[in-house]
Amino acid sequence: MSDSIKITGARQNNLKNVSLEIPRDRFVVVTGLSGSGKSSLVFDTIYAEGQRRYVESLSSYARQFLGIMDKPDVDSIDGLSPAISIDQKSTSRNPRSTVATVTEIYDYLRLLFARVGVPHCPAPLPDGKHCGKPVQRRTAQSIIDEIMKLPEGAKLMILAPIVSRKKGEFQYIPEQYMRSGFARARVDGVVYALDEFPELQKSYKHDIELVVDRLVMRPDMISRVSQSVEQSLELAGGIVQVLDADSSKILTYSQRYACVDHPGEEIPELEPRLFSFNAPQGACPVCTGLGTRMEIDPSLVFNKNLTIAEGAIRPFNRFSVDAWYMKRLEAVAAEHGFSLHVPVRELSDDVRKLLMYGTGEQKYRVELGNGRHYDSTFEGIIPNLERRHRETDSDFMRKDIERFMRERKCTACKGTRLKPVVLAVTVSGLSIMDICNLDVENALDVFSQLKFDDNEMKIVKLVVKEINARLGFMNNVGLNYLELGRAANTLSGGEAQRIRLATQIGSGLQGVLYVLDEPSIGLHQRDNDRLIKTLKHLRDLGNTVLVVEHDEETIAAADFLVDVGPGAGVHGGEIVAAGTPAEVAQNPASITGRYLSGAEKISVPKKRRAVEKDRKLVVRGAKENNLKNIDVEFPLGVMTLVTGVSGSGKSTLVNDIVANELTARLHRAQTVPGDHDRIDGVKQLDKAIVIDQSAIGRTPRSNPATYTGVFTQIRELFANTPEANIRGYKAGRFSFNVKGGRCENCQGDGVIKIEM
Structure with missing residues (x-):
């Protein structure tokens, strides 16, 4: 077997016919300026070819399910292994996915509870608690x-x-x-x-x-x-x-499993699917296992500055004064002594509550004109919207109603996703959701102290071993602060990448090429050393670890360093330096090398923008997740950095509380802010823009010009040229998304697919 990966004539994207030899079974870092061609070399060339060759080695039947990658523009690559990419883009958007499910820890937990779980009686008591007596099958x-x-x-x-x-x-x-x-x-x-x-x-x-x-x-x-x-x-x-x-x-x-005092409250046969919130056997029937549900938000229903006759009820503001629903409101107003011609803010709380939630079975005489009338009940605005949202088959109607809804924790299961009968089964006094509410570090402590008798240990020995192994790997990559029940779609790109890294270490594969994209991103410097040890452990298993990285500590820890540059875009695409970090540091052509050697450094600015003491945003009583009822001041008009060790509460404060509260108040977004008392100073702002790591391109034709809107000006510029005016071309003629201007052979894609 070759002891190196040899790339010859790589021309993908901006790469300029580069050739490179990378040692196998080593920790290799590829660095360089943003846009210099690092990802083109590592992901679009080396990984793409390794993945393509492996898939092509499979049967044609298997290939149809996997999909084959395009062959990169390269003359040859020798010594290549099957490649696995661990990037930051493939975070699960499924609302049912959690940290425990994506790491397979939850699968082992379900097996553990199904085999050695102790069921308790779930019967509700008058005081609101549950019976809780351990139950056994009667012979x-x-x-x-x-x-x-x-x-x-x-x-x-x-x-x-x-x-x-x-x-x-x-x-x-x-x-x-x-x-x-x-x-x-x-x-x-x-x-x-x-x-x-x-x-x-x-x-x-x-x-x-x-x-x-x-x-x-x-x-x-x-x-x-x-x-x-x-x-x-x-x-x-x-x-x-x-x-x-x-x-x-x-x-x-x-x-069956039933309590002597409550024989009617039976617990079903304990099996793994009973503990799954993705199966009807265990999922909460109200939220179907999501833990949240869409509910009408009363604050979005009324425009309090208008009267009801002027359209203050936002969901119904398209109705005319003569509409049947408005006539029913007139009957309700006449019966309860309030006016539809008074601004909603001047109506009493009782009247607003009556309008929102209805009056049950009480009948009202609704006048239809010409001496005709109709007796009707008034179900209320919120029950009306909920019923229509539930019963309609129209996507337009459903989306229209969802403008007045927000996602809230399910009141039936309290966000646990599971039925009460499932939560009544415990191991060492903990339910499966009690364990999922623990962070990785505390879960490790719990599983290290679990005690089982000899018979139970024979059953669960391997299960507990797998759970401990996965928790240990997550702890080693700096994810000790993550709760097992945290939704996967709330993880940052770096966190999701490190979770997949921990999963790959657990697989124990050898002879594989692992390709990673900036695994240190979002990680505090305190945890960098653990991440580097994990990457080296992956290497020591007998794998080649190829990392695109900018972090100085990771670069210095590499066995082999490749610097791509010298500039970005058309000014990059070349191998500036390759060798050990010490060798690259001595290369005068390498910008990275000059920073590694200390010849150049980033200077701290001597002058900073003055902070206006009166212009600030103040968060009062932040209590979401691990925040301990804190007050925080953010000065306005300056750049403010929020930092801290991984899991300290930065994202909870900035994203869950500040961003969600501002978008909800300034843009009527459906986001639910984290637990806090209030935010002062919002009136000084007119908009809030959240920039995150989610992908920006929604179609294969998206590019930076179309996303930023520059392409609209470019098309209008060409449409105003004399030749375009002579030919009668409008701006649409210069779009690759519509017929007329685009190439019809590829339909504006720039490439064509040929059946082989």
Whole structure:
């Protein structure tokens, strides 16, 4: 096997026919100015060719599912391994993905809880809490022993509940069970002979129990009781009821997971899918496992400066005064003594509440004109919008209503995503969501202290080992602060990249080319050393680690350094220097080398812009996530930097609180700000712009000119030339997105696809 990767004649993008030899099984860093051609060399050439060759080695059947990358513009690449890219672009946007699911930790947690979890009774109590008693399956023998303890002489009926709270007529029951030798059934609390089975209304829910045996309790009846109990358990799927004829008291026994005090609150069979919020067995039925749901925001409903007659109800401001809904509002206003011609801000809180939530079943006389009228209820603005959003099949209608909605934590599951019955299963006193609410560091402590008996340890030994390994890898790449239940779509590009890096280390692959894009981005200098150790560990497994990086510590730690430049764009695309960091530092042609050697350095500005003390944005009582009720002042008109170690709360403060609050107040965005008391000084701002790491191009034709809007001016410039005027060309003629000006052979893509 070759001990190096040899690239010859690379011309992808701005690369100028470069040739380079990179050592294999080493930690290699590629650096250079922004736009110099680093990514063109590493991702668009080396990785693309490595991935393409590997996919081409598979069968044609497998290739159709993977998709093959375009061949890069390069003469040859020798010594290449199968390549895996860990970049910052492929963060999951799925709202169901969490840190635990993308690292597969959640899969192992589901297996752990399904095998050694202890179920507890989820029955709600009057004080709002849950019963919480540990529940176990009852064996047939324990049920028999319990019944035999009943007082001698008690008149008992042993029942098999075959229908429980179900609608229907159930006329098949008499014939079916009379053939099996049964004579009686208890229907909705009344005992009937099967040949006198009542006619039931199919629109009502019914309870039906077969009378398996009737007896007067004596100590010598254990054989008869055993036979009757086992027959009932078989007929009713593991449930038997005992009715005391004198007191009419019913005792319910179950072979399923159920509490003695609440036999009706059963816990289903413990299996991994029960603990999944992506499966109907475990997901909260209200939010379907998302943990959040769209709800009408009352603050978006009214324009308080207008009257209702002028269109103050924003969702209905297109209705005319004569519209039927407005006539109904007039009837409500007349009944409750308020006017539709008064600004909403002057209406009382009770009236605004009445308008938003309705008046239940109260009837109103709605005048339709010409002596006609109609009696109607008033359901309220918010229930009306929620119903229409739920029932409509129109995407336009749904999106129109969603303008007045915000995403909020699900009130049914409190954001846990799971049913109460699932959260009632614990391991060492913790539910699966209790563990997901821990950060990586605390989760490591919990799993290092878990105790299991010998039988349980045989079952979960490998499961706990895998969980600890993945937590350890995440801790080593500086992600110890991340909660396992944190949504994956809230992670920064750097965090998502380091999660995938930890997952790859856990895979234990050897002989692979790993390609990474600035893994240190967003990482505090304190955690850099751990990241570098992780990258070297990946190398020591027998892999080549190729990193595009600007961080000085990472560059200095490299086994081999490649400097691409000397400038950006057309002024770059060349290999300026290649060798060890010490060799590059001595190369006078390398800008990176001059900074490494200390010949050049970034000077601290001597003069800074003055801060106006009166112009500031003040956050009061920030309490979201790990913020401890802090007050923060941000001066306006200057550049302010928020820094701190990874996980200290920077993003929570800036993004979750400040950005979300400003976009909600200034632009009526649907974002929900993090927990805080208030923000002062917002009136000094007229807009808030959030610049994040999300991709900007939505179509293959997008480019910097179209995204920035410059291309519109360019097209208008060409449309105003004399030749364009003579030919009658408008600005649209110079667009590659519409017919007329674009090349119809490629339809404006610039490339054509040829079936091979």
